[in-house]
Amino acid sequence: MENNTLKGMDRVDQNLRDEMLAELFLDQMMNNFKKSKILEEIDQSLKNKNKEAFLRLTEELKSVS
Numbered sequence: 001m002e003n004n005t006l007k008g009m010d011r012v013d014q015n016l017r018d019e020m021l022a023e024l025f026l027d028q029m030m031n032n033f034k035k036s037k038i039l040e041e042i043d044q045s046l047k048n049k050n051k052e053a054f055l056r057l058t059e060e061l062k063s064v065s
Helices: 002-047 051-064
Strands: none
Touching: 002 051
């Protein structure tokens, strides 16, 4: 009886660990996507010589990093 309870807890712990890893992975992927988009916009602001947009985007990039 006690052994079955421990096995059940192991499964819960494994499920929780898997869920946490998946969440961390998704968070990292979202951050990478955001960084990529901001870097594209920074490149565009440089091409357009838009200093205001460049400064705003570099600040935004710092908050994502």
